Amino acid sequence: MPIKFQVITTCPEAGARRGCLTTSHGQIQTPAFMPVGTMGTVKAITVSELQELKYPIILANSYHLYLRPGLEIIARSGGLHRFMNWEGALLTDSGGFQIFSLNRLRKLDDHGVTFRSHIDGSTHYLTPERVTRIQNVLGSDIAMTLDHCPPYPCSWEKAREAVVRSTRWAWRCLQAHEYRGQALFGIIQGGVFNDLRKLALAELVKMDFPGYALGGLSVGEPKDLMYKTLEGVTPLMPSGKPRYLMGVGTPDVLLEAVRRGVDLFDCVLPTRIARNGRVMTAKGYLTIRNAAYASDTSPLDDRCSCHVCRNYSRAYIRHLFNTGEILAMRLATYHNLYHLAQFMAEIREAIDGGYFGRYYREKAPELNNYYGSVV
Amino acid sequence: MPIKFQVITTCPEAGARRGCLTTSHGQIQTPAFMPVGTMGTVKAITVSELQELKYPIILANSYHLYLRPGLEIIARSGGLHRFMNWEGALLTDSGGFQIFSLNRLRKLDDHGVTFRSHIDGSTHYLTPERVTRIQNVLGSDIAMTLDHCPPYPCSWEKAREAVVRSTRWAWRCLQAHEYRGQALFGIIQGGVFNDLRKLALAELVKMDFPGYALGGLSVGEPKDLMYKTLEGVTPLMPSGKPRYLMGVGTPDVLLEAVRRGVDLFDCVLPTRIARNGRVMTAKGYLTIRNAAYASDTSPLDDRCSCHVCRNYSRAYIRHLFNTGEILAMRLATYHNLYHLAQFMAEIREAIDGGYFGRYYREKAPELNNYYGSVV
Numbered sequence: 001m002p003i004k005f006q007v008i009t010t011c012p013e014a015g016a017r018r019g020c021l022t023t024s025h026g027q028i029q030t031p032a033f034m035p036v037g038t039m040g041t042v043k044a045i046t047v048s049e050l051q052e053l054k055y056p057i058i059l060a061n062s063y064h065l066y067l068r069p070g071l072e073i074i075a076r077s078g079g080l081h082r083f084m085n086w087e088g089a090l091l092t093d094s095g096g097f098q099i100f101s102l103n104r105l106r107k108l109d110d111h112g113v114t115f116r117s118h119i120d121g122s123t124h125y126l127t128p129e130r131v132t133r134i135q136n137v138l139g140s141d142i143a144m145t146l147d148h149c150p151p152y153p154c155s156w157e158k159a160r161e162a163v164v165r166s167t168r169w170a171w172r173c174l175q176a177h178e179y180r181g182q183a184l185f186g187i188i189q190g191g192v193f194n195d196l197r198k199l200a201l202a203e204l205v206k207m208d209f210p211g212y213a214l215g216g217l218s219v220g221e222p223k224d225l226m227y228k229t230l231e232g233v234t235p236l237m238p239s240g241k242p243r244y245l246m247g248v249g250t251p252d253v254l255l256e257a258v259r260r261g262v263d264l265f266d267c268v269l270p271t272r273i274a275r276n277g278r279v280m281t282a283k284g285y286l287t288i289r290n291a292a293y294a295s296d297t298s299p300l301d302d303r304c305s306c307h308v309c310r311n312y313s314r315a316y317i318r319h320l321f322n323t324g325e326i327l328a329m330r331l332a333t334y335h336n337l338y339h340l341a342q343f344m345a346e347i348r349e350a351i352d353g354g355y356f357g358r359y360y361r362e363k364a365p366e367l368n369n370y371y372g373s374v375v
Numbered sequence: 376m377p378i379k380f381q382v383i384t385t386c387p388e389a390g391a392r393r394g395c396l397t398t399s400h401g402q403i404q405t406p407a408f409m410p411v412g413t414m415g416t417v418k419a420i421t422v423s424e425l426q427e428l429k430y431p432i433i434l435a436n437s438y439h440l441y442l443r444p445g446l447e448i449i450a451r452s453g454g455l456h457r458f459m460n461w462e463g464a465l466l467t468d469s470g471g472f473q474i475f476s477l478n479r480l481r482k483l484d485d486h487g488v489t490f491r492s493h494i495d496g497s498t499h500y501l502t503p504e505r506v507t508r509i510q511n512v513l514g515s516d517i518a519m520t521l522d523h524c525p526p527y528p529c530s531w532e533k534a535r536e537a538v539v540r541s542t543r544w545a546w547r548c549l550q551a552h553e554y555r556g557q558a559l560f561g562i563i564q565g566g567v568f569n570d571l572r573k574l575a576l577a578e579l580v581k582m583d584f585p586g587y588a589l590g591g592l593s594v595g596e597p598k599d600l601m602y603k604t605l606e607g608v609t610p611l612m613p614s615g616k617p618r619y620l621m622g623v624g625t626p627d628v629l630l631e632a633v634r635r636g637v638d639l640f641d642c643v644l645p646t647r648i649a650r651n652g653r654v655m656t657a658k659g660y661l662t663i664r665n666a667a668y669a670s671d672t673s674p675l676d677d678r679c680s681c682h683v684c685r686n687y688s689r690a691y692i693r694h695l696f697n698t699g700e701i702l703a704m705r706l707a708t709y710h711n712l713y714h715l716a717q718f719m720a721e722i723r724e725a726i727d728g729g730y731f732g733r734y735y736r737e738k739a740p741e742l743n744n745y746y747g748s749v750v
Contacts, residue, residue, distance in 0.1 A: 322444070330419075
């Protein structure tokens with residue numbers, strides 16, 4: 001088996017679980033957040049810094065890498081790990097989300113999808129087989145099936161259509177999947193409809209994937225509806241396999257999803273907001289460009305012990321943003337990734353220590369207060 | 376004395392010298408190149424990386440910092456060292472060069488200069504006294520006098536006017552200079568006119584500065600003319616004081632100037648070209664965006680042992696530039712700074728080892744070949 005997953009302990013009160021995912025590029029203690037390295041680099045950050053931040057796994061996007069630099073160059077470089085000099089584990093997205101969100105000009109049939117590149121307008125045809133082949137070549141540790149990811153809101157009929165198509169495509173991906181060092185995860189669609197989520201899960205479970213992802217959430221639906229959807233489906237997901245909620249990266253949602261039994265997460269949020277000058281602190285978001293911080297010599301977060309908070313002031317970082325310095329984005333990105341890494345470590349400790357229920361009750365209202373109304 | 380300068384050894388054949396400049400923020404082995412951190416950050420690079428690259432001194436621009444974030448914020452932060460978290464030595468430029476090169480709307484009188492900010496068009500009036508005060512507040516280890524830096528070409532009459540004004544201003548800077556931990560260097564103007572350079576030097580030497588800079592060179596004049604100008608003036612500069620050639624950072628010119636007895640250099644070139652995808656190698660410039668490197672798995676420079684060359688391929692770095700990734704600029708900047716640091720270390724070793732003459736004869740034609748016709 002290319003990966004091994006073990007549930008170490010489960011919270012007696014809630015569905016939260018502590019697990020360990022073993023890949024041929026290292027172990028991942030779960031619940032874990034995976035930073036996104038769309039183009040084969042987590043924006044503004046080096047692989048050494050990711051190691052320093054103790055991130056054992058990151059995500060890359062097949063769709064983007066397929067368009068630039070193209071598969072041939074990555075293949076010649078010996079795969080994506082070597083191309084980007086990353087020794088940790090890699091998960092590649094199938095491109096489904098990008099094809100459905102970035103490209104207006106697409107033609108969908110049951111066999112595959114024709115789309116125009118968002119870069120140069122060139123036409124591409126992707127099928128489940130081709131998407132699987134792309135990820136085989138990239139050589140990620142975990143590949144994803146091609147899914148049809150509809151936007152929110154979406155009617156039951158449309159959501160069902162996406163489930164049926166995603167399920168068929170998942171099967172074809174599985175048949176086409178070749179690379180032995182790589183695990184292929186199935187993606188559960190179904191919008192916010194409980195019956196459709198169950199249907200999608202049941203069909204995928206028959207195919208016996210080594211892991212299951214929840215797609216089509218965190219696409220604009222109210223948070224309550226996302227939590228309700230999770231509650232309906234996660235208890236039915238195979239308990240011995242990793243559960244991955246795609247596109248989630250705000251602390252409040254991470255905590256709620258962990259409580260409902262999710263193991264893996266990814267999101268561009270912490271790195272994207274950092275580049276815009278927004279950082280996560282123990283008291284929620286801080287917009288560093290605010291004039292209030294112009295001569296504030298305190299760190300971004302006085303409860304944070306990251307390299308940035310130990311060495312730089314808000315006044316300095318604000319100055320760097322105001323003058324368009326690259327260092328601004330470096331420092332803010334590093335801090336946000338540290339903040340989330342610490343947060344996930346805290347969650348894991350709480351589950352390990354058997355006090356996750358209490359931790360959740362204390363933390364959830366606080367996080368809801370800080371992050372509840374914003375994305 | 377705020378600084379101490381000692382000439383350790385001099386090349387028996389040429390004017391090249393090995394020196395040691397001691398500041399209250401560490402020692403600088405000369406000849407040395409100083410990276411430029413215009414806004415209080417060497418662009419794309421952290422202070423830890425500068426230490427790793429073994430740069431003991433960097434430059435910052437009073438003019439830029441005076442406009443943004445403004446003196447008050449830096450003063451409240453405890454000076455520029457603390458503001459930017461830099462433990463090494465700092466040299467601040469007076470702003471003369473910026474006022475004369477960035478601002479079209481300026482009014483010059485003997486008392487000072489009125490200019491409009493290149494950022495927001497606001498009007499500012501700077502005098503030698505004010506420029507000195509600004510640098511006192513910044514708290515740099517070495518401050519520069521306010522000079523009138525004319526562009527090239529420049530008539531003898533205009534160049535003489537600039538010398539007279541710069542000399543008067545230098546005197547006023549010296550009178551206004553207060554900060555005890557800081558050394559103030561005088562700037563020699565005079566264009567490419569030997570008699571004017573001598574005049575400027577003689578006047579400044581009377582004021583007994585702890586160091587002397589050559590300004591108004593590397594402003595567009597042919598390299599031969601710069602070398603001839605250097606030959607005319609450096610032998611007359613006080614041998615016990617550091618000699619600083621402003622605005623030079625190409626390997627060929629560095630070598631020629633060291634041979635003519637210069638100790639210190641600064642230039643935005645290595646960091647600026649890096650951000651545009653141009654790197655320095657043992658074989659001259661390499662433009663990484665060239666299609667030729669699309670699937671080239673070799674390092675930027677196979678003779679370089681920097682972190683970037685040990686870990687990343689040309690194909691990967693080219694991909695990062697093509698996709699606008701911040702990491703592209705980080706890696707290229709790091710490499711260029713490493714390249715220049717190594718080059719200066721090689722020069723120092725050659726002088727120390729007593730073989731600089733031979734080194735120069737071997738190296739100069741090669742560098743002239745790589746860099747002679749380009750800037």
